[in-house]
Amino acid sequence: MVPSSGKNLNVPAPRHRPGEEPEFDNLDIPSAGSVSRPDILTDPKDMYVYANTLIRVLDMKNNAVGVWDPKLSADDLRKGLTDMMTTRIYDDRMQNMQRVGKMSFYMKSRGEEAVAVAQAMALDKKDMLFPSYRQQGLLISRGRDLLDMMNHCLSNSKDNCKGRQLPIMYTWREGNFFSISGNLGTQFCQAVGWAVASAYKGEDAIASTWVGEGTTAESDFHHGMTFAAVYNAPVLLNVVNNQWAISSFQGFAGGEKATFASRGIGYGMPGLRVDGNDFLAVYAATKWAADRARSGGGPTLIELFTYRAAGHSTSDDPGKYRPEDEYEAWPLGDPIDRLKMHLIEIGEWSEERHERELKEITALVTRKYKEAESYGTLNSGARPEVSSMFEDVFKDMPDNLRRQRQQLGV
Amino acid sequence: MSKMNMVQAINSAQDVMLDRDPAVVVFGEDVGYFGGVFNCTEGLQKKYGLQRVFDTPIAEGGIIALAIGMGVNEMRPVTEIQFSDYIYPAFDQIVSEASRLRYRSGGEFWAPITIRTPCGGGIRGGQTHSQSPEGIFTHVSGIKTIMPSNPYDAKGLLISAIEDDDPVIFFEPKRLYNGPFSGDPKAPAQSWDHHLKGEVPEGHYTIPIGKAETVREGNDLTIITYGTMVHVSLAAAELSGHDVEVIDLRTLTPLDIDHIATSVCRTGRCVIVHEATKTGGFGAEILSQIQETCFWKLEAPIERVAGWDIPYPHAFEWEYFPGQGRVLDAIKKVMEG
């Protein structure tokens, strides 16, 4: 066989590689406030436009403009800001602690904090969350104690996953937050199942699930879309398009050919494409979809257009495959800066207050971390009972496991 | 000859085959520009171009289906499944399609695909980066399964796998990528530099699929093992005070039962060691075949050392991992039996 002449074979490549100047001139970014807002029960056939634009509320001068402005109270805006700040400070601290060997692994959500925090706020606490591993802001917004989150990451004696899971694979039943899987996309159609059960029982709670844009290639994504559409499930199907999937850019998930939001069209559900770094737009789009689902309108696919500012995980070195300063060139800015500037603009926040808040959150995170360490870390101090590793494989322990536990002598 | 670790040896095998055969292509998640999360394809895209070494969408079922289609159309795809813990979305394509294509089409169609995938624990990867699912695939007729334990074998077997006209799953024990591992996490990390099998020819050579190797000779007892556990077993054999023979299977299916039987019939005692969970594991198959071939020569019941029948627990990695102590206990029991 002769090597390919290659003219009909396309292998995607990102716009820039390390050492090249990043620019995003190709992105079509409509101005804030320019997109209309349909009635929540609009027929999906009349909604194609929303999948191919970008819903934005905060304009370049940090004002909230247009019909998508959710008109949140100043208190709510401040809660959103401080939850995003907490998420970022928490992430930084945990990543540093991984670097010094206190835990095995970590993943940050830097640059994407608005996704989880605004979406959690737009949902009801009774709504069930089926996240991927990059929405720790959901926990923070719902008020989970940072101490418990840390205890899990350290696999210590108070880890509610009992030392069985990698850090960041949280589970929190009390907060209606499903156990995170390491296998990409598996939660997507499970969320549909949860929503179908809610509809079956005649309940008001809806489900919301998240995958990265890279994960939309997995069949689970398509299962979720099909089943949600067929059963008109009250579910929000979120695609966090942060441009990268470890080292491969969104073109390897087909993002160059069509938007991720437009995947909804073929399944007969609305797709909303949202500026994921615009707290207000994320909140508004999520609220729209949640209201639709609760009113019997069925599922919505939401693409959250954002950028993964940090490495994929602590095992990754993004400098190997993308320009180090690509994030600085990202035209949609930073979600925390943008909400902060908006609050300042409307006279509800100040630089001094921001500084004070940063210090307070940092102190809180430090204090919580110290306490968490006192319950052990992966490599030292207290940890869950060794014998507990044989529990919960089944509800009742079968004899073979009992014997194996005996053999281990624990 | 040059010094290579297992990553370099695996890289070199693909390099050699890309160079020799234009039908060979390499693809998988993050294998292109980035060179793979374990660097096993580092530099290959640069050398052979975007069309021969490339990234894929994140869809393991798609990756294997694509490989089958390309294989049917005269190509020889070498795929990477980033972790064997993520092979399950490809299960149907492997089990129902790749493995049976030749059979169901009366020999008209086949797909000469290679599926490389890192397996095993010992790297603090938790339950989704530590599994040893080989036993799930050894149960399937129509696919060959390989798990090398050192750089030299890895390269020779990977070239054989790529040249083989049937589908092959090539499991790479990731704990061995950078050096042999005796099972003691507190011992200083070793490199392949001073290991005999860290000497690897730069060019083309093959190690036949389906051939086991005796890596330690002895007369008292035979340990049958593969992958990471070869090194753990060797360390335990050394400590045991007995004259223990250790066989590295290298290929699981087709199983080299003749090699095994010759040894076990001579020693009369046997311990089978693998990292995968015990129940229904490949050890059970080895054990039955020994029973079929060596029963009248056995001096004691055969022991199996394996992972507990639970998911791989992140915080209890070393209580889960079947280390030297457990191998030693089994040797003792069989010697006293």
Ligand SMILES: Cc1ncc(C[n+]2csc(CCOP(=O)(O)OP(=O)(O)O)c2C)c(N)n1
């Ligand atoms: C089934 C499966 N295949 C592969 C992986 C390895 N993996 C972990 S994260 C990741 C990239 C995911 O990218 P994306 O969906 O865009 O999410 P992001 O990390 O950007 O949030 C890959 C390939 C996995 N965890 N599960």
Ligand SMILES: [Mg+2]
């Ligand atoms: Mg992504």
